[in-house]
Amino acid sequence: MVTSTTKLLLTDMVLGVDHVPSNYVRPPSERPNFKDVQASDVSIPLIDLQDLQGPGRPDVVKQIGQACQHDGFFQIKNHGVSETMISNMLRLARDFFQLPESERLKNYSDNPSKTTRLSTSFNVKTEKVANWRDFLRLHCYPLEDYVHEWPSNPPTFREDVAEYCTSTRELVLRLLEAISESLGLEKNYVKGVLSKQGQHMAMNYYPPCPQPELTYGLPGHTDPNLITVLLQDDVPGLQVLRNEKWVAVNPIPNTFIINIGDQMQVISNDRYKSVLHRAVVNCNKDRISIPTFYCPSPDAVIGPAPELVKDDRPAVYKNFTYGDYYTQFWNRGLATECCLDTFKISPT
Numbered sequence: 001m002v003t004s005t006t007k008l009l010l011t012d013m014v015l016g017v018d019h020v021p022s023n024y025v026r027p028p029s030e031r032p033n034f035k036d037v038q039a040s041d042v043s044i045p046l047i048d049l050q051d052l053q054g055p056g057r058p059d060v061v062k063q064i065g066q067a068c069q070h071d072g073f074f075q076i077k078n079h080g081v082s083e084t085m086i087s088n089m090l091r092l093a094r095d096f097f098q099l100p101e102s103e104r105l106k107n108y109s110d111n112p113s114k115t116t117r118l119s120t121s122f123n124v125k126t127e128k129v130a131n132w133r134d135f136l137r138l139h140c141y142p143l144e145d146y147v148h149e150w151p152s153n154p155p156t157f158r159e160d161v162a163e164y165c166t167s168t169r170e171l172v173l174r175l176l177e178a179i180s181e182s183l184g185l186e187k188n189y190v191k192g193v194l195s196k197q198g199q200h201m202a203m204n205y206y207p208p209c210p211q212p213e214l215t216y217g218l219p220g221h222t223d224p225n226l227i228t229v230l231l232q233d234d235v236p237g238l239q240v241l242r243n244e245k246w247v248a249v250n251p252i253p254n255t256f257i258i259n260i261g262d263q264m265q266v267i268s269n270d271r272y273k274s275v276l277h278r279a280v281v282n283c284n285k286d287r288i289s290i291p292t293f294y295c296p297s298p299d300a301v302i303g304p305a306p307e308l309v310k311d312d313r314p315a316v317y318k319n320f321t322y323g324d325y326y327t328q329f330w331n332r333g334l335a336t337e338c339c340l341d342t343f344k345i346s347p348t
């Protein structure tokens with residue numbers, strides 16, 4: 001007989017489960033503590049990109065720079081990705097996770113170095129406590145290297161996801177120019193350090209959870225990449241650490257949430273912040289989020305931009321390759337102390 005413990009994916013294991021299995025339960029001091037979480041209201045800036053290519057550009061660039069410096073997170077509207085594409089993506093992700101188990105499992109792998117894979121939690125090979133999440137992870141740039149590996153069910157998956165990836169890449173490149181300018185750098189500076197560039201995407205699926213106070217969809221972590229463009233459905237779950245308090249970022253339809261990743265913190269020599277964030281779950285509704293992770297390619301050498309290193313602001317990080325950083329990130333597991341600390345120049 002197949003029992004719940006033989007299921008590879010959470011989606012299949014949770015059917016009929018009325019409590020959180022012990023391997024998902026966090027120790028009391030590490031639990032979400034919902035009563036201490038603040039509602040987002042105005043705390044995460046919402047930036048209108050309408051004027052980014054017009055006479056209002058300096059003002060939009062300034063808003064982006066301030067958000068990167070003070071919040072590490074901001075929301076954007078009028079970003080150029082159509083509402084139809086956004087709703088297609090959310091529907092496609094939902095349809096994928098509703099496929100029969102045998103169909104989904106065709107994509108299963110627990111090896112983080114695979115470029116297309118369906119898996120669960122974070123890194124089932126190394127972690128001690130599991131997370132209430134299944135995810136499909138895809139490499140997406142250059143598209144022609146990867147599309148043939150992606151799921152072919154639902155039938156429009158490859159075409160719709162490829163279109164979305166192209167649109168989000170264009171958006172990221174516009175944001176990178178603005179971020180470079182906001183740091184006082186030449187507008188192609190950040191793009192220039194990424195070597196051939198990389199783009200990954202996750203489709204995160206968080207099933208309803210019978211005891212959400214005991215576990216996480218994803219515990220607090222920073223993103224190892226350069227910049228992340230997050231699309232979420234209408235179910236709240238994302239929380240961001242701000243002034244040492246967790247703040248809920250409630251969904252606003254057709255907006256993206258942008259966050260600075262570890263590599264941008266390094267390039268900016270700590271002017272911009274890669275901030276801890278987490279996903280919590282709830283007992284009523286499943287939730288979908290779709291982060292696009294924009295990254296350097298593995299051979300790219302990352303370090304503080306020389307123009308941002310001054311006598312009174314010495315380099316905080318040594319130079320390293322993104323490949324080394326990324327391997328370290330996946331091997332150590334999600335932890336609240338940031339992987340960046342390992343790459344700091346030790347004080348003499």
Ligand SMILES: O=C(O)CCC(=O)C(=O)O
Binds near residue numbers: 223230232277288289
């Ligand atoms: O689901 C979310 O809102 C956050 C997802 C996330 O942080 C991640 O996939 O790294």
